[in-house]
Every structure is written in structure tokens, then in C-alpha cells.
Amino acid sequence: xxxxxxxxxxxxxxxxxxxxxxxxxxxxxxxxxxxxxxxxxxxxxxxxxxxxxxxxxxxxxxxxxxxxxxxxxxxxxxxxxxxxxxxxxxxxxxxxxxxxxxxxxxxxxxxxxxxxxxxxxxxxxxxxxxxxxxxxxxxxxxxxxxxxxxxxxxxxxxxxxxxxxxxxxxxxxxxxxxxxxxxxxxxxxxxxxxxxxxxxxxxxxxxxxxxxxxxxxxxxxxxxxxxxxxxxxxxxxxxxxxxxxxxxxxxxxxxxxxxxxxxxxxxxxxxxxxxxxxxxxxxxxxxxxxxxxxxxxxxxxxxxxxxxxxx
Amino acid sequence: xxxxxxxxxxxxxxxxxxxxxxxxxxxxxxxxxxxxxxxxxxxxxxxxxxxxxxxxxxxxxxxxxxxxxxxxxxxxxxxxxxxxxxxxxxxxxxxxxxxxxxxxxxxxxxxxxxxxxxxxxxxxxxxxxxxxxxxxxxxxxxxxxxxxxxxxxxxxxxxxxxxxxxxxxxxxxxxxxxxxxxxxxxxxxxxxxxxxxxxxxxxxxxxxxxxxxxxxxxxxxxxxxxxxxxxxxxxxxxxxxxxxxxxxxxxxxxxxx
Numbered sequence: 001x002x003x004x005x006x007x008x009x010x011x012x013x014x015x016x017x018x019x020x021x022x023x024x025x026x027x028x029x030x031x032x033x034x035x036x037x038x039x040x041x042x043x044x045x046x047x048x049x050x051x052x053x054x055x056x057x058x059x060x061x062x063x064x065x066x067x068x069x070x071x072x073x074x075x076x077x078x079x080x081x082x083x084x085x086x087x088x089x090x091x092x093x094x095x096x097x098x099x100x101x102x103x104x105x106x107x108x109x110x111x112x113x114x115x116x117x118x119x120x121x122x123x124x125x126x127x128x129x130x131x132x133x134x135x136x137x138x139x140x141x142x143x144x145x146x147x148x149x150x151x152x153x154x155x156x157x158x159x160x161x162x163x164x165x166x167x168x169x170x171x172x173x174x175x176x177x178x179x180x181x182x183x184x185x186x187x188x189x190x191x192x193x194x195x196x197x198x199x200x201x202x203x204x205x206x207x208x209x210x211x212x213x214x215x216x217x218x219x220x221x222x223x224x225x226x227x228x229x230x231x232x233x234x235x236x237x238x239x240x241x242x243x244x245x246x247x248x249x250x251x252x253x254x255x256x257x258x259x260x261x262x263x264x265x266x267x268x269x270x271x272x273x274x275x276x277x278x279x280x281x282x283x284x285x286x287x288x289x290x291x292x293x294x295x296x297x298x299x300x301x302x303x304x305x306x307x308x309x310x311x
Numbered sequence: 312x313x314x315x316x317x318x319x320x321x322x323x324x325x326x327x328x329x330x331x332x333x334x335x336x337x338x339x340x341x342x343x344x345x346x347x348x349x350x351x352x353x354x355x356x357x358x359x360x361x362x363x364x365x366x367x368x369x370x371x372x373x374x375x376x377x378x379x380x381x382x383x384x385x386x387x388x389x390x391x392x393x394x395x396x397x398x399x400x401x402x403x404x405x406x407x408x409x410x411x412x413x414x415x416x417x418x419x420x421x422x423x424x425x426x427x428x429x430x431x432x433x434x435x436x437x438x439x440x441x442x443x444x445x446x447x448x449x450x451x452x453x454x455x456x457x458x459x460x461x462x463x464x465x466x467x468x469x470x471x472x473x474x475x476x477x478x479x480x481x482x483x484x485x486x487x488x489x490x491x492x493x494x495x496x497x498x499x500x501x502x503x504x505x506x507x508x509x510x511x512x513x514x515x516x517x518x519x520x521x522x523x524x525x526x527x528x529x530x531x532x533x534x535x536x537x538x539x540x541x542x543x544x545x546x547x548x549x550x551x552x553x554x555x556x557x558x559x560x561x562x563x564x565x566x567x568x
């Protein structure tokens with residue numbers, strides 16, 4: 001069922017890459033930013049399938065962004081692809097380290113411990129005057145394979161974001177169909193049986209945790225280059241909350257859902273901020289209530305329920 | 312026949328309670344041993360220690376000549392000791408077939424030489440791909456009609472069958488069954504046991520099963536270990552064990568004249 005929707009999604013992405021030149025600049029910015037958020041939520045979805053909800057994914061999102069930012073600002077590295085790769089790698093490395101501890105915890109303990117780590121990063125950045133403290137700092141435009149593209153760099157970044165999304169979605173879909181990847185629901189349902197078949201649950205969770213962090217780091221670095229500004233808010237608990245919000249909006253039925261969820265969330269937030277500047281959170285809250293009440297499996301169930309009806 | 316599993320002076324205490332008190336026994340290859348005893352006698356504690364769920368307070372366990380006492384459950388499983396549970400341990404949100412495919416997927420992954428090496432095309436010990444072997448297991452354990460059903464909604468007897476089928480996915484040499492017929496209707500008990508025994512005899516698996524129903528013990532076991540107060544009080548053939556005065560007094564509850 002997913003492979004057909006994956007093909008359709010891929011066609012849409014390729015069409016977006018081809019037609020991106022005709023899109024208004026705000027739309028390009030909007031989509032690129034949504035894809036960045038979608039990547040983070042894709043990683044969260046992987047953990048949710050194993051029954052784990054992280055309330056601190058902003059840790060890796062922010063680390064990815066600051067790694068790209070610091071390399072650009074202080075080390076004069078401007079190559080977009082390298083900056084994105086560095087952000088991903090930094091987050092994956094930290095997750096490999098912290099994951100050894102996190103893989104021991106489940107449920108609320110996992111959620112709150114992840115939140116605690118993200119707030120430590122927030123605290124460290126806020127106290128670091130060299131990193132701009134609470135104000136953060138601004139990034140210049142990156143280069144693309146050595147070329148400074150000026151006005152067109154937003155479009156170039158958009159293309160890179162689309163390609164990254166495609167690779168991540170296909171890669172994760174493939175992973176979910178390997179014996180290790182397909183263990184997620186088994187871990188959620190019954191860890192004892194997984195152990196008594198000869199698989200270490202800890203290792204399986206650790207690997208998922210690292211993949212999920214790498215995606216968050218990639219999303220963070222992409223967001224940093226797209227927005228051109230980073231600040232410690234990226235590690236704050238409300239940012240993690242937004243990711244969980246998008247996750248609930250998307251559901252965990254498909255690897256595409258996080259990107260639809262992120263696009264919907266970004267659109268909703270922009271609209272709510274514009275039309276109801278004083279009560280915009282309320283609009284998001286109502287949207288959340290509606291989704292939980294009517295689409296408990298997220299917006300992807302809209303597509304699924306239609307498909308599963310008899311012809 | 313040579314011994315495959317051996318316990319030497321096993322001890323297990325929980326605070327002031329001694330659940331296993333100097334248990335020494337050895338189990339021969341391809342044998343079928345029934346473990347009997349009243350509740351709290353130490354049968355499940357013994358099974359839990361052999362499969363790594365509980366670490367003994369003293370003594371050691373040897374499998375095919377190797378000391379497995381310190382190993383975690385997953386490593387013991389990989390060596391060839393599998394188990395089922397009194398309360399079946401299934402993946403409740405997955406279908407019967409998916410349960411088996413996940414189980415076989417783990418077996419397949421365990422066969423990899425290293426993290427980066429390629430997965431074998433066939434499930435080790437079986438003949439065929441994941442899907443084929445899953446279908447074969449469903450046939451062997453009479454699960455085919457339930458293949459598309461979610462495990463959560465299965466009747467208790469079928470849950471037991473699936474639990475044992477999953478334990479058999481890794482082609483174990485030794486299989487420990489913890490009350491395979493508990494919670495199953497009396498008229499279904501023999502049917503389920505016949506089916507299980509059929510499979511294990513064909514596959515030449517050594518079996519230890521915990522059981523309260525003495526009719527089942529005498530029909531399927533070729534040896535009985537009777538537990539009382541953390542000790543083995545009888546180690547005999549079923550007929551002799553069931554006529555043993557100690558067993559009658561402490562296990563079956565029959566008072567001898």
C-alpha cells in the first residue's frame with residue numbers, strides 16, 4: 001500500500017523540483033522549512049512505532065543547526081551539502097553516546113530524560129556569549145558545490161531539501177522492511193518475546209535512536225540554512241512540543257505523513273499568526289483537538305480509510 | 312543418549328524464600344521431561360534460570376558442555392534453548408502471520424556474521440524464505456485459519472500454539488514449555504499436546520514442560536521431575552513417579568493408604 005503512495009509522493013517532489021522556479025519565493029521558503037520539520041518528525045515517527053515518544057528531539061534539531069551555523073560563522077565553511085552533512089553527523093554522534101543511556105528507559109522516563117538533555121543544551125547555549133546567547137546569530141547564504149548563487153540560492157536549497165526528503169523517505173521505508181526495522185511494533189508490543197527470539201531490544205532501540213537523531217540534525221541544519229538565523233529557542237522544550245504536535249497531526253501510518261503534517265502545521269501556524277496574532281496558539285490547540293477526536297491515526301488516515309473502503 | 316542440559320547445585324533465593332535449593336539434574340538429548348509440583352514448588356523458577364530470565368544465587372547451568380549461567384536470555388536463545396510462557400508472549404497488535412514473520416526475521420538477522428554483512432536468503436535451519444517458512448509453521452501448528460487475525464483477539468488455546476510456534480522459529484535444540492495447556496479447555500488439551508509433540512518429535516527437539524495435569528504428564532513425558540519446596544523430590548519414569556508416595560503426598564495431593 002505504501003509503495004504506491006511513495007511513488008506518487010516522489011512524482012510530486014520531482015515535479016516540485018522541476019517547477020520550483022515558477023513558484024513564488026514565499027512558497028519555496030514555506031515548503032523548504034516544512035521539509036526541514038518533516039525530517040525531524042520522520043525520525044520521531046520511527047521511535048513512536050517502537051512505542052517511544054521523545055519530548056526532547058529539539059536537542060538534535062538544535063545541535064544540527066548550531067553545528068552548521070558554527071562551521072559557517074567561525075570556520076568559514078559555506079558549502080551547503082557539507083554543512084548539512086556535518087549537522088547530521090554531529091547529532092548522530094551525540095545520539096550514539098546518549099543512546100547508550102536512553103535505550104534503558106521507556107515511557108514517561110524516556111520522554112522526560114530526553115527533555116532534560118535538550119534543556120541542558122538550551123542552557124549551555126543561552127550562557128554562551130560567543131554564540132550570541134539568547135539572540136543567537138545570523139548566517140550568510142551558503143554556496144552550492146562551490147558556487148555562490150545569490151538570489152537563486154533559496155531555490156537551490158529547495159532542490160537540495162526535496163532530494164534529501166526523497167532519499168530519507170525511501171531509505172527509511174527500506175529500513176522499515178528489514179528484519180531490524182520491522183522490529184519496531186514488536187518492541188512496542190512485547191520486549192520479552194523479542195529478547196527470547198535472540199535479539200537485543202536495547203541495541204535495536206539504540207540504532208533507531210541514532211537514526212532518529214540523525215534525521216533531526218539534518219532537519220535542524222536545513223532549517224538553519226533556510227531561515228538564515230539560529231537561536232537557542234531551537235532547543236527549547238516548546239520546539240520539541242511542536243515536533244510531537246506535528247507527529248500527532250501526521251500519525252505513524254506512512255513515512256510520507258510527517259511531511260504532509262509539517263506542511264499543514266506550518267500553513268496553519270502562518271495563517272493563525274497572521275489572522276489571530278494574539279490567540280494563534282488557540283487556533284493550533286483547536287486543530288489538535290479536532291485531529292485527536294476525528295483522526296486519531298493522524299491525517300494519513302484520510303487517505304487510508306478512503307482506500308480501504310470496498311470498491 | 313548424551314546429556315544436553317545440566318544443572319549443578321542451582322540455588323535461588325528471594326529474600327527469606329528459597330525457590331531453588333541445590334537442584335542438580337541432567338537432561339538427555341531428544342528426551343521429553345515433565346516438570347511437576349504444586350504452585351510455588353520451584354518449577355517455573357527452574358525454567359526461568361535455565362533460560363536466563365533469573366540469575367541463580369548459586370550453582371551453574373551447562374548446555375552442550377558450555378556454562379550458560381551468566382548469559383542473558385537472547386544469547387541463551389541463540390545457542391539453541393527456546394521457551395514458551397505460561398502467559399503467551401505475543402505481539403498483540405500484529406497478525407498471527409506477522410508475529411511469525413517478525414520472529415523469523417530475528418532468526419534471520421541472528422545468522423548474520425556481522426552488522427554489515429548481507430542477510431542470508433533462507434531462514435537458517437528451515438527450507439525457504441521468510442514468508443514460506445512462516446506459512447509452514449502456521450500449517451505445523453494449525454494456525455493457518457488464524458493467519459490474518461490480530462493476536463490480541465485470539466482464543467487462549469491458539470495464543471498458546473502461536474507462542475510455541477514462535478519459540479520454534481529459531482529451530483532450538485531444547486524447548487522449555489511453561490504450562491502449555493493452562494487456560495485451555497479440557498477437551499482441547501490433548502489435541503494441542505498431540506500437535507506440539509508431533510512437531511518436536513519430528514524435529515528431534517529436547518523438551519522440558521511444566522504441567523499440572525497428570526494425565527498429560529503420563530501420556531507425553533518419558534521422565535518426570537517432581538519439585539517440592541525448591542528441591543527435586545522424585546526423578547523417575549511417569550508411572551513410577553506418580554506412584555511415588557512423596558509425589559502423591561506433596562504434588563498430586565493423593566494420600567496413600
